[in-house]
Amino acid sequence: MEKSVLRVVGAGKVSEFDGFLKTRLAREGLESKRLVSTRRLGDGEVAARRESSILEAILLERPDGAVFEHERIPFASYAHEWPPEMLWEAGRLTLELGRSALAEGYGLKDATPRNILFRGSQPVFIDMLSFERRDPADPVWKPYGQFIRTFLLPLLANRRWGLRLGDVFSSRRDGLEPEEVYRMCGPLERFSPGILPLVSLPVWLGRKAGCQETIYQARPLANAEKARYVVESVFSRLGRALRRLEPPARGKSAWSDYMAGQSYEGPALAAKERFTKEALEQFRPSRVLDAGANTGHFSAMAAQAGAAVVAVDADPVCVGQIWRRARAERLDILPLVVDLARPSPALGWRNRECASFLERASRGFDGVLMLALAHHLLVTERIPLEQIVAMASQLTTSLLLIEYVGPEDAMFRRLTHGREALHAGLTERVFSEACAAHFEIVRSLVLPGTQRKMYCLKRRGAD
């Protein structure tokens, strides 16, 4: 995959964009990496790149355009895969940039999570053309409604009613409409301070206004300082609303206390950690996928060993905890809410706007961890063992660390809910044979005092 992304800016927009890149906001944003790296290519560089048929075709349509180069963020992710913490952080960055742009005579023309990708745990604003010159006399922030729909209302619905962000964004391009949230509220709830300005009042005013087009006409003020003051107050109010919706640090879920409890005594956990560490030291993977990461204990280990880690788990609370830890300890971990049994599908117009998780992840890692995961896929999701191993071979180009959990294990028995007979044939030998179809077994280790066995595998055909 190319290491950079090229953007062709039409002739009419080049000077505005060049002007924005000279602002203090752009310089500081690029330096701090809150803005995606951006560099205009010289004529010679453009000529050298024109061999690419796509660039050639675009430049034929826009002969006077300029070509800019951006870094490629290593793993693209979308709001439907983020825990609430990451959506909140993306909203915070959006407001910060939007407000800072005012002082430079620029503004954001849209405010959507699609402007943001995450480099590890850090949000990066990627849609640089969202910045445009604004009319200093304009007292309205144009994307106000979009910011509420795509950041505040999903966070509010998640906090109040447990509505998952995946459910919101996988079926809606532009977030939650106030009307939808209004219908979720009880009659008294519609008058509560958190709901009234964001939901109820816009709904009532919108119903009353009907289809009057005069609402959308510009009404610039005579006093630019006053207009700026009014717009600044919009950002202040949105900032306060966002702060009130900050996800709590101590969320609880079915799996958030897994590492603190249940399945491992001290020596077993220590042996598992040692085995993992030795495998990471031997293979030195640069890009690791931790599948079924829970609270990221082994993701952190991989990151501390120098890998860029993508950690996925179906539990948003656990993924949020991984993100908090990654931020606090400055670990290169991108945590995502992905259920491997039904990973994020391709979405959008003709299923081409957002690639599926498997498309983005396929062959994208030289190390994959599937620790204490396979038995969940086997028992709860009824995925055949051969399919699980086949998927693992699709994800990794080299290392696979996978944990066998036998039918006698306490957690395994808890998951079967009386259906033990379905898995009576599962043994270590059967598991090893399934792995051997795609992998060479480098070494294995029975975890002391358990029915669990760790496998260090190398993909067949890997260097």
Next chain:
Amino acid sequence: MHLLAYVDPGTGALIWQSIVGACVGVVFYFKTTRKWLCGLLARLLGRRPKTKTAVSAVGGKVEGDRC
């Protein structure tokens, strides 16, 4: 001229933003007038008027001059 040609402004959200903006505009008027009066008073009494404090990026208040 249509103000908003890119994102959907949300009719109700736009109206609410405009209403609140009008109220904030009134506050701006009073703050400006008070600032002018403070400046006049300071000049009459031979003192230098104080200056504005900074605004934070997310949710900070704009502090006006204080007499």
